[in-house]
Amino acid sequence: MNLFHLTMMGLGMMIGAGVFLGIGNAIRIAGPGGLLLTFALNTLLALFTAMSYAELSSAIPRAGGAYNFARIGFGGGTSFLAGWMEWFASSVAGSMYAITFAIYTVRYLEQLRFLSWLAVPTLLVKPVAVLIALFFLYINYRGASETGKIGAIMTAGQTLFLIAIGVVGVVVAIRDPSRLQNFQSFLPFGWSPLFITMGFTYVAFEGFEVIAQAGDEAIEPKKNLPKAMLYSVYVVGITYVVVAFATVISVKAGSPDVTGEPWQWIGSFRERGFGEAVARLIPFGNFLLTLAVIFASTSALNATIYSATRASYALGRDRMLPKPFARISKRRKTPWFALLATGFIVLVVATVLPTMDVASSASMMFLFLFFLVNLCVIKIRLNMSDELQYGYLTPLFPIVPMLAISVQVVLAAELRHMSLIALIVAPAWSLAGLFIYKFYSSSRALPAESEIRVLEEVEVPEGDEYRIMVPVANPETALSLAWNTNKIGRSRPSQIKLLHMVPVPDQVALSDAEKYMTEGREGIVEAMLYLVQRFPVTTTFRYCRNIARGITSAVREKKIGLLIMGWHGEGWDRRFRIGSTLDPVISRSPCDIVILKDCGSKTFRNILVPLFGEANDAFALDTAERMAQEKDGVITAMPVRGAANKQRGIWSEERYLGRLLRRVEHQPVKVQLKGTPPMDPVKAVLQEAEKHDLVVLGLAGSFLRQVGVPTVAEQIARQCVTPLVLAKASKGLSAFTKKWI
């Protein structure tokens, strides 16, 4: 599928029913101006989520959509919930398309007087919806689907038809400006109903989900998937706004059969309002509109049944739902059980629930799903951005996904005014999913290929001790790491967790990872033998695709307080500030971090601690005190950032140092102050470092930025030839964010 096919696929899903069903109700609730505002605001909001989908699809262009993103971003439980919600949301959307088809078909037959024998023709809506849903369930079972080309041409036709309605509306408004008076009661009920109308018409913008599902079949997916998602939302948004404008001006105020204001008259028809309005705007309006609705809703119905079946089949395939969900018909090669289960939901929802409750439930489920995808984009960008090859990056990150999340929460809550049933159905389905996952899926689910696995773990009983993790990579430096870990950890009851990550290249199957395990055993054993006499020690071997992610995930899982790592010095790769493993570990680990360079198994008497006037100074001083020889160690504190402030008389080095010393945990060593000479701080510190045994640097500056100009501390770290310790404390909002995302 090329860009055109993908874009049309998304448009086909969106232009199906939302606009036909939504306009009449939206104008009734929010007025003529509210109708336009609803679609304009939803366009921007949908674009925010489409950008998240675009980023994730460009980096992970595989079939599976939200389920796949959640599996990579969050793992088991969340991915099950995403797939579970995706299944229901698509099924309910399918019910909505079946009902839309039925409403407009019955309306047309009624106008042709084919249903005059019926007292209440609208009673036919539900049976017709069931029949059309059954027909497309059968079509899906047969495995027949529209070919990409024909489907794309049909969608292009539908879109052009809607654009034509919009253009006619604009022309009519120019020729008869009095119709603009229809906007006089712009927002008759104020601004607040907008949240309700935005909520229940949001389902009309969910086409990018189906584009994400087509990841495997796209040509140049990194480029075409994000483009198709953004283009389809953009085109559909503009089209909706223009069509909404045309709907409002289509009815001339004061016409004999129009009661009340035009917008009230259109709104009185509810779901059929759009049809009644457009029939007055264009010649053969009724016929053309019915034709457009039939094409739009049937192709969307087909696509949603396909999408829902695929979601439930994926859950069955990964054993998150019972095995029958993964059964494929021998004759037709289609997942018949997943289709049957999907069909059951589509038919029950279409039959039992009133029309607007169906639309509201579908909207709410999609809001939940998009909420999750926006969380995924934040989590994956923060945790895996060095591993994934992106084709697109969401601009203004993370403001855009966070804004989308906030508005989606508000819209979901406001939907209660539209449909109490939706407020019960959607959360109940999500809770049922959580229940099924806890008691069924979690124990049966197949592990994902890319997950980090524990090869071997020797645990000791967990106590209240301070948890220190020491990743050991190189057997040659294992003993010096253990020596310094002892120094840092000895002053308080600590538990040491030795970790060896086994990197498995992408070309090698994870099942063969055991072959790589022996390489790290020597180092771990050496460190353990040294430390086990002093601390409770745990050893763990894990295999992973990316060492940094493996370490970060172990830190989170084991609730580590301090991470101690070794550093061999500046690497060859200039893209990284310190190193390809250390940079992401520093920026993502929610714990204190100490990095040792060339520290060996030495004792340190003269330690230099440059102070940058930032949050890590106290932790650097604390680490220096732990590293120092207890009795005769001397620490030289050298404020390098205070010179300018001192001259202005607003900063006192003595007061600052005194404040820092009150914050550190123990002070058995002598601490002296050294003024900074009036020169470049990097040179000043490097000169002073030559006179000392060890330099302890607080890693000032935010590593969340990951790129950019190196900070003073990083420049010193790169050039310093004296043994070096880098210290970074975990504090404040960034630590909280790292812990939870």
Next chain:
Amino acid sequence: MLDIIIGAVVIVFCLGASSAFVFYSRRQIEKISRMKRTTYRDIMKNRHG
């Protein structure tokens, strides 16, 4: 009348911002597609290049 003015401004803003996002994104996608390595770090390093 005030509602109409504010409403019109909001509609123009939403459609304008959407257009800006889409065209910016299109440019960015094309630019990234010409790069050899496209991790987040690589893209950020080359964002002015």
